[in-house]
Amino acid sequence: MTVLPFTAARRLTRSRTRRTGLGVSGWAAVVVLVLVAAAAVLAPLIAPYDPNTGDLLHPYATPSADHWLGTDGTGRDVFSRLVYGARTSLLGPAAVVLAALLLGVPLALVSAWRGGRTRIVLGSVLDVMFAIPGLLLAILAVAMFGPGLGAAVIALAIAYLPYVARLATTAAEGERRLPYVQALSVQGHGALRVNVRHVLRNLSPVLVGQASVAFAYALIDLASLSFLGLAVQAPQADWGVLASDKDALLKGHPLGVASASVLIVVTVLSLFVLGSRVSGEDRR
Amino acid sequence: MNDVVLEVEHLVKRYGDGPVVVDDVSFRVRRGRTTALVGESGAGKSTIGGIVTGLQTATSGRVAVCGEDRTRVARSARERRRRGAQLQLVPQDPATTLDRSQRIGDALAEAVALGGTPRTDRLPRVEELATQVGLGPTHLELTPRSLSGGQRQRVAIARALATSPEVIVLDEAVSALDVSVQAQVLNVLNALQRDLGTAYLFITHDLAVVRQVAHDVVVLRHGRVVEHGAVEQVLGDPQDDYTRLLLDSTPRPGWRPVALV
Numbered sequence: 169m170t171v172l173p174f175t176a177a178r179r180l181t182r183s184r185t186r187r188t189g190l191g192v193s194g195w196a197a198v199v200v201l202v203l204v205a206a207a208a209v210l211a212p213l214i215a216p217y218d219p220n221t222g223d224l225l226h227p228y229a230t231p232s233a234d235h236w237l238g239t240d241g242t243g244r245d246v247f248s249r250l251v252y253g254a255r256t257s258l259l260g261p262a263a264v265v266l267a268a269l270l271l272g273v274p275l276a277l278v279s280a281w282r283g284g285r286t287r288i289v290l291g292s293v294l295d296v297m298f299a300i301p302g303l304l305l306a307i308l309a310v311a312m313f314g315p316g317l318g319a320a321v322i323a324l325a326i327a328y329l330p331y332v333a334r335l336a337t338t339a340a341e342g343e344r345r346l347p348y349v350q351a352l353s354v355q356g357h358g359a360l361r362v363n364v365r366h367v368l369r370n371l372s373p374v375l376v377g378q379a380s381v382a383f384a385y386a387l388i389d390l391a392s393l394s395f396l397g398l399a400v401q402a403p404q405a406d407w408g409v410l411a412s413d414k415d416a417l418l419k420g421h422p423l424g425v426a427s428a429s430v431l432i433v434v435t436v437l438s439l440f441v442l443g444s445r446v447s448g449e450d451r452r
Numbered sequence: 453m454n455d456v457v458l459e460v461e462h463l464v465k466r467y468g469d470g471p472v473v474v475d476d477v478s479f480r481v482r483r484g485r486t487t488a489l490v491g492e493s494g495a496g497k498s499t500i501g502g503i504v505t506g507l508q509t510a511t512s513g514r515v516a517v518c519g520e521d522r523t524r525v526a527r528s529a530r531e532r533r534r535r536g537a538q539l540q541l542v543p544q545d546p547a548t549t550l551d552r553s554q555r556i557g558d559a560l561a562e563a564v565a566l567g568g569t570p571r572t573d574r575l576p577r578v579e580e581l582a583t584q585v586g587l588g589p590t591h592l593e594l595t596p597r598s599l600s601g602g603q604r605q606r607v608a609i610a611r612a613l614a615t616s617p618e619v620i621v622l623d624e625a626v627s628a629l630d631v632s633v634q635a636q637v638l639n640v641l642n643a644l645q646r647d648l649g650t651a652y653l654f655i656t657h658d659l660a661v662v663r664q665v666a667h668d669v670v671v672l673r674h675g676r677v678v679e680h681g682a683v684e685q686v687l688g689d690p691q692d693d694y695t696r697l698l699l700d701s702t703p704r705p706g707w708r709p710v711a712l713v
Binding site: 347351353356357358366369370 | 505506507529532533534535536537539540541542543544545548549550551552553554562563566608611612614615621
């Protein structure tokens with residue numbers, strides 16, 4: 169397709185986007201998430217210690233210049249474990265959301281485009297999937313394939329699929345009825361092009377909003393599974409594993425548990441705020 | 453009858469076991485002429501438009517564009533494109549007639565590309581289309597949100613013209629516009645028809661618009677044709693009571709509402 173040159177008019181469009189953009193809370197959420205993501209990516213540069221190597225002579229050390237958040241029961245640096253923990257804590261939910269989107273959005277587009285029996289059949293399949301609780305499915309998957317992030321991610325992706333697909337179907341059906349879609353069809357464009365180039369692009373704010381909310385829930389669910397010892401396994405650093413350090417709590421050293429819990433809460437809140445801002449939910 | 457570009461014969465549409473919404477409708481649209489489909493809401497105008505454009509299927513009857521039968525759904529991409537090159541649609545609502553996230557220039561370029569125009573010739577063709585409907589190069593850089601309702605309908609007309617179709621279906625295309633903008637868009641349509649010879653199937657409930665643009669008129673009531681002929685004849689000397697009622701219900705100085713029964 170011909171690419172037309174940028175002009176002042178495009179700058180005008182962009183400035184309007186900015187005016188109706190994320191807002192202060194949205195940008196604050198972006199800053200938090202960028203910091204968390206940067207910590208995950210740059211963990212070897214940021215973390216002062218190996219997250220899995222402990223100093224048995226200094227268990228439960230109090231915060232100091234050497235150990236900013238102290239050490240855990242085996243003398244491992246809590247700050248380093250939190251920084252490295254961001255990796256699995258973000259990677260797991262990202263994999264869950266990506267898989268749910270990759271399966272759910274095409275299903276939604278097909279259902280909305282074809283309508284009729286296709287919609288009824290796909291809708292019924294989703295209804296059945298809705299009836300299965302995600303955590304129960306994950307526990308079942310872990311029982312079958314053994315504990316670990318992989319089984320938990322696959323199970324949660326299946327559990328999240330109907331939520332993503334149902335929302336995307338509703339949005340796609342609304343878009344499908346718009347006259348521009350009819351005009352494009354009459355013009356001679358095929359269903360694939362209309363859906364990918366037009367419908368999907370216009371659904372992207374809704375999908376991004378939904379993805380960020382699903383990411384937040386997946387983070388909580390995976391942290392819960394790690395807490396139960398079913399997903400990420402100790403000694404691997406993970407926020408859920410860190411938040412489930414019962415020994416530290418019983419021995420009066422709650423800083424590591426509290427820090428991991430605060431990180432989970434702040435990240436989830438940021439995702440909720442960003443999701444609602446991107447999808448425009450809180451501006452309606 | 454080589455100048456017939458759209459032929460509708462004994463068209464019937466029924467949704468499931470419900471009532472018949474289009475009942476044995478037949479009419480023809482000739483090259484370079486405008487045929488108006490008029491009638492009150494629910495008369496079946498837009499259903500006929502939907503069937504003619506291929507967005508809906510008929511229960512029975514035949515639709516032919518440029519002599520080619522369109523009763524069945526297009527089976528291949530080539531057939532879809534060929535149909536698009538013969539007949540185009542301008543929808544009603546200016547707010548949703550264009551993809552809101554696509555720049556005008558890109559929307560026109562996409563339509564031009566569909567017509568098989570070589571890549572190097574697309575930009576000049578896009579600018580030519582914009583000029584034909586009274587838009588400038590600046591408009592090509594904007595998204596629909598930055599345009600007025602009249603400008604959006606002009607873009608929709610330009611997009612429809614991109615494949616040089618023989619006939620354009622205008623489904624209440626000016627009904628949502630205010631009177632002055634409506635007149636501008638109708639003038640654009642008249643000029644394009646004069647220059648290009650494009651035929652229009654004008655679906656509307658506005659008889660004032662029909663007088664201004666149409667050569668022939670088909671009056672529909674409850675899905676049936678009650679009167680059909682040249683505009684001067686049908687609107688000047690209506691033979692059917694319903695047509696007279698429609699004319700009497702058109703607001704004018706000293707007008708009092710007339711109930712359609």
